Amino acid sequence: MTQTVSAQDARNKFSEILNTAVYGKTKVIITRFNKPQAVLIDYKEYEFLTDPTKRFTNEEWKKGFKVFDRIRARTKGIPAKEVERIVNEAVKAVRRTKHAKSGY
Structure with a gap:
């Protein structure tokens, strides 16, 4: 699942958004001026993406x-x-x- 939030919302609700990414297993796309700028993902997913031996x-x-x-x-x-x-x-x-x- 994916959720999109503005950078301002990410700042204001960081703890809630972090929990969504970690416990809800949701990718959170952070936008600025309606353009994707970054993605917040669970650490295990990050490891999977960056360490080919895990894939x-x-x-x-x-x-x-x-x-x-x-x-x-x-x-x-x-x-x-x-x-x-x-x-x-x-x-x-x-x-x-x-x-x-x-x-x-």
Whole structure:
């Protein structure tokens, strides 16, 4: 669930809004001049988002690094910046396809 509050309301009702994020498991979007500026989330969710080891099993984690090893082997001799550019383009293309299919 998501709740949106103005920065002024966030200041005035900080304790209440904090409890909503922590105990209500609600993402609180804080706006300024009706534009999103920040999000207040539960700490466990923050850890999940910032620590990839919390999102993947040990097996998935190892599998991911095997993919990196295969990429490294296939791109031997190509500058890292060029590989990064190619990968970024591929990721953008996949995301565009997914967004087009989902209607976003």
